[in-house]
Amino acid sequence: MSDALLSKTDRLEIGADEYRLRRERVFRLLAEREIDALCVFGPTRVAYLSGFFFSPTERPVALVLTADGRVAALLPNLELSHFQQQGPKLDDSAMYPEYPGGGSGRHPLLFLRDLLSRLGALGKKIAADVDGYEHRWGYRGPALSAVLEQPVHADVALIDDLRMVKSAAEIALMTEACRWGDHAHRLMQDSIRVGSEELLISHGASLQATRDLLAELGGRYVPKAREGLPANAMFIRGSNTAHPHGLHEAGAVALGDVLVTGAYGVVGGYESELERTMIVGEPDAEFQRYFAAMLAAQQVGFDALRPGRTCAEAESDVRRFIRDELGMDDLVRHHTGHGFGLEGHEHPFLDLDDHTVIEPGMVFSVEPGLYVPEFAGFRHSDTVVITVSGMEQLSLYSRELDDLVVAG
Template identity: 95%
Template structure:
């Protein structure tokens, strides 16, 4: 799909030049829309534009971009050195002592108001991804529009639309993430035995895959989070799989259990997705029927993906096949897939009500599922990238039943 952009000695992360180009796209967008400044609160959007990855807490952080090319930030004091280590040079900043005030007697968003005033945009046209900081970890705060005493054009699409089509570097990172998701899944599948505990097998495989990743990549691997592992795998079992997002259960794997798995890697902050439906012991006729139906529906999804079509048209093809060819429309619980990159789910969605036009460079999961109450769920998920003529799988784990049987 794309030329390899990382050499065997490169650190596996987006470089400063690409972050600068992203900000320049925003500057042009602001000028086109006659917006004087944009305040970005969403942690993933801040990272996308600046390279500053952080652990979001109750302390508001905002990146400010102005139409005349200025870059500024609202930061708590405890993140200042962290931003200086990762982020771009700032034209101005507002550093507050602590939330809710740290003795200053002032809410952090009042510091942001002062910053916007110094930038010369207060009272002018201001936009934001959301109208103020999100309420997490006990944070309480007013809307940005209330603090500024003026309207704010709140629109997550201002940044998220730019994130839909991935660059060559992003696709390279996601390809590497897929490789490690596949590896984690292989370790997990090879470890499952009758009597295994799903939690212990899941976490054990994730830890071993992470050891393997770090041993191979060494200093090229750049963690972008405080939590989680670079390579992960898990599964749920039995009738619990009839819940698309069933939680782990205690107890042991048994003969006849259907397993629905999930595995992913995280490289340079970018994620992958791999899911498989498996069986412990010889599959009976009922299992084989639903497995074959699910596999055929996923293939319809693969075949439907190409530039110029809409996400809704892809979903329509899959749903029509499930309804008219399989007669299983009542077993559908969710749409066919979603975009992703820095987040596990991103806009757009392969959904009947998403009319986004598909373009080369978009990355999707393809995961139509069939869920049989009191029996099992059936879902494969693969990471795919849109090419000039169709799509290409980045997750390469086998989809075939013969390769997904665990010895009973």
């Protein structure tokens, strides 16, 4: 089938019907909580509910949903045609010329106040994900409650709780994203040599993986961002890996370097996550000891995930194993994992203080790490989906040491 003849159902993205069902869930939630209108400012939350993906800037965008089922939006003029191309039909809208005013003499949130007035929401119960637009790219603005001169119930959980359990369509997109994250990692691993430049190998593999993705998927692939590539891989090396989020360093790969990698795909706006610990040349006894400990801890994390347990209970299993069986609790720097989907990190978290109940359809990273100061970090991360009885890995790259040795 030629790209020109592809129907929207063939494209790798969430369809209009699912976006409509998401908004209907919000309408019911508003009615149950006796909330008259909800203002959604977070760009990812706007996209989740409307299908409108955009590049967030200093110009506020807000989606407004009302308990009686109306959909409206605050938009800068420069995004109007973009919203019309992607988003649902609106019952009302407020367009402003520019930020901070574009000659209108009015802050954009005053246009939102006018919109809420037309919707009959002023003076009634209004909620929002956050109390006003986030401060990015030089934006300055008042809280929504100050503009409206009334309380606003601000709660990110109103939308983010709905995002925790993924639909079949979301899981399919993330499964495809995992496939391309795995592919990017393979290209990168196969390109690493002693003397390789860390940055050049990382970016070269990402570009080649993206070329492969576009060649295979063609018009089925629908980009959802202005920045970044659909398939990505990177690594850091040596003692820098002892920092869980160490930055890139200039220089070349050397014999004996420990490598901690990261790779992911993005399909339909949904991400994957894959990380591996590798070694350049033959691993010595010290490396093998920590690698085996990390691998065992990750397996405990896999085994801990099943419906009905809490995130804290799963994390407790991992931390208990690292403390009591490995005697390495002092090498832990972070929790075992996190949810994700449209964002690289999403609620909930596999953390001792997150008591969210695990449900089928949730997607997590599982990535307990051990960090040995001035030596190296040891961390695998895999994308998993919760099933009715446990979990299933979506990232399929080998976890075993024999497959993660780079020839010296």
